Amino acid sequence: MTLDILMIEDNAQNRYLAAFLLEQRGHRVRAAADGASGVEMAGTQVPDIILLDIQLPGMDGYAVARALRQIGALRHTPIVAVTSYAMPGDREKCFAAGCDGYVEKPISPETFVDEVEAFHRAATSGEPE
Numbered sequence: 001m002t003l004d005i006l007m008i009e010d011n012a013q014n015r016y017l018a019a020f021l022l023e024q025r026g027h028r029v030r031a032a033a034d035g036a037s038g039v040e041m042a043g044t045q046v047p048d049i050i051l052l053d054i055q056l057p058g059m060d061g062y063a064v065a066r067a068l069r070q071i072g073a074l075r076h077t078p079i080v081a082v083t084s085y086a087m088p089g090d091r092e093k094c095f096a097a098g099c100d101g102y103v104e105k106p107i108s109p110e111t112f113v114d115e116v117e118a119f120h121r122a123a124t125s126g127e128p129e
């Protein structure tokens with residue numbers, strides 16, 4: 001299944017690696033380098049899943065997740081935080097802001113795509129395709 005994936009990530013190297021891995025497995029990737037453009041892109045064309053960096057300039061990932069959840073069409077779109085934050089409570093903060101999942105950076109090239117696909121399956125199981 002080809003997923004339309006929106007990645008919100010300010011680091012060009014991280015964007016490049018994640019997009020490379022995902023596209024290699026047949027997924028389509030659109031990328032935004034900051035939260036505001038990510039929210040706009042997500043609202044304009046609803047993706048199948050959103051990968052969200054938490055450390056972003058300006059609007060941080062928590063604020064982005066909350067803004068995405070306020071858009072009606074995105075209420076059920078899976079949002080996966082991809083972040084190197086490792087403080088106790090960060091995972092909970094991600095979930096409280098509206099994320100469905102959490103992948104730690106640096107991403108593992110061997111498992112990253114499987115993880116993204118699994119989050120999508122888990123979040124959309126039971127919904128019509």
Ligand code: MN
Pocket residue numbers: 009010011053054055056
């Ligand atoms: Mn970042």
